Amino acid sequence: MADLYGLRTRDAAGAITLGTTITPIRSLKMMQVAGNGAFDQYVAIPEIQAESFVVVDALFDGGEYGTYSPQAWYSTGQLQLRQPRNLTWQVMILSRGGEPFAAPGSYGIRASNNNIRTQIDAVNKLLSVRYNGALNLGEQGPGSGNFIQWGDVTFPAPITTYERPLIFFNAADYMMIGNFYIRGSPGNWTGFRIQSFPSKSAHGDAALYPMAIKWFCASYMAPSTQAGEYGASVKDAAGNRLFVTTANLSLLNSQPSTNSFVTAGNPISGAGYYAAPAQMAWTGSYEDYILGNALFSNTNIGQTAQPIRANFGGFLPGRRDVLQMYCENNDGVNPVSVNGRTLFASRPMKPF
Template identity: 75%
Template sequence: MADLYGLRTRDASGVTTLDTTITSVRSLKMMQVAGNGAFDQYISIPEIQAQSFVVVDALYDGGENTSSPQAWYSTGQLQLRQPYTQTWQVMILSMGGEPFAAPGSYGIRASNNNIRTQIDSINQVLTVRYNGRFNIGFQGPGSRNQIQWADVNFVAPITTYERPMVFLNADDYMMVGNFSVKGSPGNWTGFRLKAWNNQSGHGEAALYPMMINWFCASYMVPDAAPGQYGASVRDAAGNRTFITTANLALLNGQPASNSFVVAGDPLTGGAWYAPSNQMPWTGSYQDYVLANALFSVTNIGQTTQPFRANFGGFLPGNRSVLQMYCDNGSGINPLTANGRTLFASRPMKPL
């Protein structure tokens, strides 16, 4: 067995709250960029390093037409496709391979057989804020009842400037799109999404309810409840950047914004079709997928169908691939799922 070392803390009941031999804590950096109206905009961002990954997200609630631009990234550079002149949130996440350090910063870093943990006074960690479960889609063979929309309200608003990250999982089959977060910067109140279950493409499973679990996470680190204890880190201004009593959102695997390939059968119906795109997934039913950019629509500009739905999720009985479709109802300007920034996550502690 390989040597293991690092930091471990437990709560009053003996439950492990941090273990650097199993827990991957990722630092997080936030910034906003403004679109310049170009079809492809290239933005120099030195903070994007070789082992970084990036999520580009919207900062507004446009209902089911809340769009996020396709985005690709490489060391030092971000590419946005059709960003228009809106302001977009850019989240640079670290796998722990780069320092992201500044003069005067402090914290800890541990490496255990390629499991890297970094907790510092500059970059905050993703923490689970709320979670729940809902039923969406058709309600069984022969049923006329279909729950087409899920409309979820958080227990209390999330007051971060950027939208919280919403992660979705399902007991088995999941096919959703038209995702949006309700509210505005500093007052995010919930989220919406639409069922896209398709019997002709996915068989009998598409006729039954999709039982979907969700959690949302943000960079705001909550205060510990009375009586709790553990390790805590604050920045120079006194803002807490980490606490072991929080439930961390673990980020699994190295994502990429160009991993989808044209694979699988397209969905068709009359003149309508939606090309099929797939990328390798984790194989685990414990892993959630980030919904923010992946399941939001794409705005392709001034056409008769400017907003194109990106919808997808998990095929019946299969977690080896992430399945995506791109609505091409007009028969022109086909899209791909590449550039839809995402990653897999699971909560460190049971929800």
């Protein structure tokens, strides 16, 4: 038997809450990048490794049509932003836990067990599930005359991190959503809003029935513990709790097999309306949630007849092999693809 090194904790019932030989924990580094106003901006970021996940997100609440994220691509050591303007963007680098410790004086733990690495410190943080719930959106049945357009969620208590929390979506089957934004401001994120975009012309009769959507919210600040709970916790120099073994972790399950969308699927069109299609290979599992922060937010392409372009999409009926996305292009000029919308797959470590 191979040698096993590391840390294990259990709760009062004897269930393992952290086992560095079995728990696939990966680290998260958050930073900010200031846009320089260029059409394409290239930023050297040594922390981006060959197998990193990178997500670029907004740091502001501009409402349903004023919150957007730039298109972004990444490669080892480099981030590319398209039309970042002069705004500051949140960049999240998610990895497999192979980074060295931070500068002397950092706080945390690290364990290496054969090919499984676990690192929890004040720089490389973990995502903990804070809240979860369900939404019923879209057409409520053929001929019902009842269409639920918006899903509104208010968190039980604000998320107090500077960065926006991450919101993940899944569905029982069909899902087409967009115009996503998180309400609040740095240090006081209070909830989110999402709009439904079903299309019978492109997706058949599934668009006539309710979309049963599940969501969860995750952030790098761990939830508080209750008296009598068992386990271990890690804090930073300021006393902020970074990790606690009683938390439900958001596992960074997988990156889709490609990080680029390609033109595929049926467009959605009508009088004065057009939405261009795109697809990306997905994991094939109904258990995997999609990160919605950048994927379902809008694109701002500048001073045109239609500067704000909605990105929307999700799952086609009965399929999990692809993500189907759309980008609105009503004016017929300056076409934009959803290519460059950063995302990854996640699922909670413990069932809800």
